[in-house]
Amino acid sequence: xSLRMRLTLYYTGVxxxxxxxxxxxxxxxxxKYLEQQTDRMLVTTALHVSNTFRVISDPLQVQxxxxxxxxxxxxxxxxxxxxxxxxxxxTKSQNLxxxxxPHDNRTISNAKRGTAFFSTVDADGEKLRIYNYPIILQxxxxxxxxxxxxxxxxxxxxxxxxxxxxxxxxxxxxxxAGLGFILARLALAPVEQMTNVAAHISExxxxxxxxxYQGPADEIGRLASTFNMMLERLAMARRxxxxxxxxxxxxxADVSHELRTPLTxxxxxxxxxxxxxxxxxxxRREILGDAVAESGRMVRLVHNLLMLARAEAGRHIDKGPxxxxxxxxxxxxxxxxxxxxxxxxxxxxxxxxxxAIGSEDYLKQLLLILLDNAFKYTQPDGRxxxxxxxxxxxxxxRVTDTGPGIASDDLKHIFDRFYQAGNRRSGGSGxxxxxxxxIAIEHNGRIEVASEVGQGSSFTFWLPAA
Numbered sequence: 031x032s033l034r035m036r037l038t039l040y041y042t043g044v045x046x047x048x049x050x051x052x053x054x055x056x057x058x059x060x061x062k063y064l065e066q067q068t069d070r071m072l073v074t075t076a077l078h079v080s081n082t083f084r085v086i087s088d089p090l091q092v093q094x095x096x097x098x099x100x101x102x103x104x105x106x107x108x109x110x111x112x113x114x115x116x117x118x119x120x121t122k123s124q125n126l127x128x129x130x131x132p133h134d135n136r137t138i139s140n141a142k143r144g145t146a147f148f149s150t151v152d153a154d155g156e157k158l159r160i161y162n163y164p165i166i167l168q169x170x171x172x173x174x175x176x177x178x179x180x181x182x183x184x185x186x187x188x189x190x191x192x193x194x195x196x197x198x199x200x201x202x203x204x205x206x207a208g209l210g211f212i213l214a215r216l217a218l219a220p221v222e223q224m225t226n227v228a229a230h231i232s233e234x235x236x237x238x239x240x241x242x243y244q245g246p247a248d249e250i251g252r253l254a255s256t257f258n259m260m261l262e263r264l265a266m267a268r269r270x271x272x273x274x275x276x277x278x279x280x281x282x283a284d285v286s287h288e289l290r291t292p293l294t295x296x297x298x299x300x301x302x303x304x305x306x307x308x309x310x311x312x313x314r315r316e317i318l319g320d321a322v323a324e325s326g327r328m329v330r331l332v333h334n335l336l337m338l339a340r341a342e343a344g345r346h347i348d349k350g351p352x353x354x355x356x357x358x359x360x361x362x363x364x365x366x367x368x369x370x371x372x373x374x375x376x377x378x379x380x381x382x383x384x385x386a387i388g389s390e391d392y393l394k395q396l397l398l399i400l401l402d403n404a405f406k407y408t409q410p411d412g413r414x415x416x417x418x419x420x421x422x423x424x425x426x427x428r429v430t431d432t433g434p435g436i437a438s439d440d441l442k443h444i445f446d447r448f449y450q451a452g453n454r455r456s457g458g459s460g461x462x463x464x465x466x467x468x469i470a471i472e473h474n475g476r477i478e479v480a481s482e483v484g485q486g487s488s489f490t491f492w493l494p495a496a
Contacts, residue, residue: 041210053195072161157181237265297325355381361397369405380418384425385496396469399462400429407433428490436481
């Protein structure tokens with residue numbers, strides 16, 4: 031999930047919690063307020079009615095209370111009723127019809143205390159809020175004035191209020207989520223721009239690219255500035271490394287070039303001395319032989335270093351159409367002279383019509399490197415085989431040997447310069463496979479290696495068909 035989406039969800043979640051708390055608070059406060067207003071209205075109505083009571087006092091009669099017309103104080107949701115001290119209904123408002131406000135002995139007993147009180151009762155499935163006002167005459171309970179109000183309007187109002195709050199909250203959340211997503215996108219646009227710049231640099235290695243930030247110097251602005259400064263330092267470090275690396279390549283190339291001629295001269299002179307004294311002292315001939323061999327190895331090492339230096343300096347191989355079958359046959363004819371092991375070929379006829387784009391000389395060099403390694407590490411009674419291969423769109427040549435094999439830890443390093451596996455050290459320079467890999471890459475090909483200790487090795491060179 032993207033950061034933009036997470037920010038939107040966090041913002042929406044917080045807003046949803048706030049709306050829920052606000053709605054619950056509004057619902058509870060409004061409910062409490064309306065209950066208080068209902069109770070005040072009931073008390074006010076009861077007081078108005080009680081103020082209209084008339085007490086008739088006659089020496090010949092017992093004092094009595096004359097009640098007003100209670101219908102004057104009623105409305106469709108307010109009911110009035112007067113009961114006597116025995117709980118019998120004395121009078122009631124017409125909107126009660128054939129019903130009466132609920133009352134029982136507890137109503138009378140509570141009224142006898144002389145204090146008005148509220149009660150909430152259920153009358154035929156409808157909630158009623160009733161204010162019971164005692165009527166006192168000569169310190170005795172003469173009756174109870176009951177003022178009731180149906181709670182159905184209040185319940186209907188709160189039900190509609192709950193639906194309204196729910197619907198309004200959902201609409202608000204949807205609108206806020208959409209707006210929050212847009213705002214998060216605008217706020218994170220510089221970060222996305224930096225991501226695109228980093229991806230561009232990763233793909234193109236162009237450290238000259240910078241983040242073009244035009245906003246305020248806030249957190250994002252400081253991040254963009256820091257990112258640009260980091261790129262500037264990386265570019266400077268890269269330029270320094272490239273200059274040092276170029277100087278190193280020039281040094282290696284110059285030294286290799288300068289050493290090649292004197293080394294060749296030394297080798298030629300040593301070979302001449304060896305030929306001029308065919309029957310000389312055996313110890314002297316052995317020394318001359320070792321010198322000739324080492325000078326030859328030095329010449330090959332210098333030649334390989336010069337080739338790698340030129341390759342890393344950006345030199346590319348000139349390529350054209352090549353008959354791969356003819357190259358393989360030519361290398362196969364030279365192979366038996368590379369060592370004493372038995373040499374065989376298999377399926378080279380598959381390459382008779384193989385045409386690839388490359389350099390004949392470099393392809394021969396690659397195959398000779400693979401064959402030379404195979405002979406070098408195979409015992410005289412062993413076997414070296416060169417096999418022709420064909421896959422869809424690819425031509426291949428596999429060189430196998432029955433040598434000691436390569437350990438799995440060494441396989442990932444065998445193409446490194448000067449690296450020689452622990453069980454394959456033979457006095458070579460360790461540059462042959464590095465050169466072979468460079469030639470393969472230059473031809474858009476690849477080299478695959480399979481080896482098992484004690485079972486020999488297999489190097490397969492794949493070349494795309496023309």
